[in-house]
Amino acid sequence: MYLSFFFATLLFTTSMTMIGAMLISHEVKQFKIYTQGISKTKQKVTLLGLLMESELARYEGKTAKEIGELTEFSFQDAVYALETGSELDYVESVARKVLHEAEGYLSNVYERIDVVLYFRSYTANKFILENPIEELENLAAPFDVDWCKETNSCVLAAWKDQLADRILISQPFKTTYSDSRAFSVISPVYYQGQIVGEFGEQIFLDSLRAEGKALTVDINNGNKHVVVYFPHYPWPDFAYTQTYVADNNNLIVYKYPFSKILIDFGFLYLIMFAVIFGYYSKAQESKESKIQLANAISDATKDELPELFNRKVFKERAFKNKIKMTTFTVIAIDGDRVKRINDKYGHHVGDEVISIIADAMKKVFRATDYLIRTGGDEFIAILPGCSESKSLMLAKILRSVVKENRLKSLDIDVSVSTGIAMSTEHETLKDVIMLADEDLYECKRKRC
Template identity: 25%
Template sequence: MNNNNHSILEEQQTSWFTKHFVVSHYLLNRVIVLSINVLLLTFLVVMNTQQEISAAKEYVQGNLNQIKKSIISLAYRNERYARTFSKQITTLQAPQTSALVDVHYYPELNEFGFNRNVYPSNLLNGSLIGAGKPTDEIEKETNFFPFLDDLWSQQHQNSIKYNYYYISHTSKYFYLSTKYSVSDFNTRKHFFSTSLYNHYRSDTNEQYQNKEGFYFTAPYTDYITHEKVITLKSPVHKARQVIGDIGVDIPIASLRSAITLPRNFKAYLTLFFNNKAEDSQINILQGSKTALGPYLTMKVDIDEQNAICAHLSILFFLSSVIQNIIIGLVIIFLLNYMYSLLKKYQFQKNHFQLEAFTDSLTGLFNRRIMEKILPRLVKEYQDKKTPVSIIAIDANDFKIINDTYGHEIGDKALIHIANNISHLSRKSDIGLRLGGDEFCIVLPDCPLDKAMRMANRLSIAINQSRFCEHNVQTSITAGCIEVTKNESLNDALKRADHILYQNKKNNKITEQLKKYQ
């Protein structure tokens, strides 16, 4: 029922009451009016409470789904890493030369390995940990570790923390993506003979064989960090035999970082990770007021055995009901209710406005911002006599990538360029996708020489990193200008485009000359 209906209902009620009671029964009239207002306020409070319960459940469910989404994305990525590494091992046998790095033996621990923090000459990113003395085979296998470093170094946005590792079942060692300090450099010597290791191996435990190529372990205490973790594992194959697992350790405590609920909300909420197979649960978030009364239960299944559950105390809504009753008694409740609706609509308006200025593929701003916002911003800097530079960017051979590998890989190339623009830009810089494979960056408070250095860094970063499984690389050509006094943004961009295409033309001439030298 909307507010207009409320007004009509009140007018009709007032007319009927006035007709029958106002003149001869004034006191009774006041009692009836007061009673109707109390009933109306009670109805609104009940309706509002139901709405808040529904919204709160949806809010919590959204957080649970966000945690699940983050974990599942890690799982599929881990499966892809395992498949890729299996192909690498099958295609490239370990060189019959010396080890890529020195594998050290620690007699006092009866362990071997290396750690970059301890041995500066080690150029690998990870740490090796194994029990006993290193064999020649283990030293040769260090030549595979740079490939794992490349896989794990790919940057991914994620709301939870995690650590990758590769465990070899044949050679009994770990290669860890995290750089542990020497004080933590300890496998507890007999780890590879423990029940924990044997229970979670993908080559011996049939319950972890599934068609997706990955599985989740039950929570356990990590042997290095001593934290409660769950592990995602994917088997690594060689000659159709499982020789190891690539895993991702996710500390249970780190799942808290994916929770976006307000602080006052968290006091009434308990989140916990539940494993059906071992009938165990571990708290992620313990609300201080959850145990004081009944609660609502919500759950999201991660897989057949693991789930993330939530208990939301009814007391959270009780305090809200009391507040609404007080506001309703002083006739402010309706105003607050209307205000909340206005805020909701304003939020939607702002959201739609943001979407209108955002490129859906790359997340950068689109060309509309140049017409509505950027000209005023550039003029403000010009009035302050602050330099503003523009970098025009064009992807090289983008049509070849599209034609050779398809539009999906082409889109990944554009996203790769956009991600580098976002990563290397300052907070004040404004990255845009102008259309197709054309981009630009507006750099406030930046003279031309700094813009050119920025363009060079961006070109190197994009060219030297890979963005898909096909080992495809892309590159860019850039044109840099500094906006002159009283020069419009469109004119400045045209000037930057002219320099860009001159640079692209010169690069092609240079490449042709190299072919004939």
């Protein structure tokens, strides 16, 4: 459980770091695209304002009607007036002419559908829009100077020197003709030393809302910080931050909270934990199964009483491979007078004698040797890679160790006889065992 928790946490942390890096990289690109759009809008309205000032000076002395006759209309615009039926004045006629001829100066002026490009006249209170908006018909609210000053959405709201860069960016506001929220990028138009109007572009914020984002305005040392953030996530200030200087009074701050990554992708932790926990559970089950299988094989190939191998070991692949790889020596071992001890003292005493012999074998021979009880009081030791001289010495030591471990409770001497045979290239294991048995019988006959 703890190991699964550790690895799941480690993997989740690594994954969140990588996912977070990719998400933030994507958001940085999106923010850059968004701010580039604002920069282009600033350039657009500034150039339109400068172009109109040039045209006002150029056509000075002409009437509004004459300006209208010079205008080449290139699209269906819309004019909305505070006073219904009022005619365009000179300034407004030039503004309309500039809007229609702007395509000749500025490429892609009207390509975006999420914005409204307009000219606002302060000489006769009119709006000239690039496209008609039915909701503006007979609507007085857009002309409310107090409202535009409150939202900072007209140049009349600018304080001294704020228009030094010819740009004013409004606060986010709810439009007067819909439920949508937007903000405006505005540039003033001067004529004869006075502000006579403004070019502006109203940029809708619906796409930000659709992405779960919101805007708020903070005042910091007299400057406005328009903060774009995610309102539904905790710790909004613990975030990756990007900034954009919109004008000389507005800083756009974009915050991507790290909590959003954790909350949006937190389910991955549960998946990772479940997968890792399941893997380790299966691995543990497999390990236990292997241990149980090994124990079962061991139980099947080992004699219960002396805990030595039995004859089944001869069928094991590992055993067969071992004796094929090298020469080996077989020591045949036979307990002396064990049958007589069984008959006189009982099988439980005979079992003690068998255990003494088995314990002595385990003490004398190597852990890599095969110590096998072939039946009753008969044993063999198969010694891979052991020379005949070494085997003779080990057999002698075995006889000595067994003799030292007499059955003290009944004052019975325990001893064994041994026979040795060395494998050759053409002999099978069965052949070598038979030779060792023959040597054992010869030893018993000679009482060696």
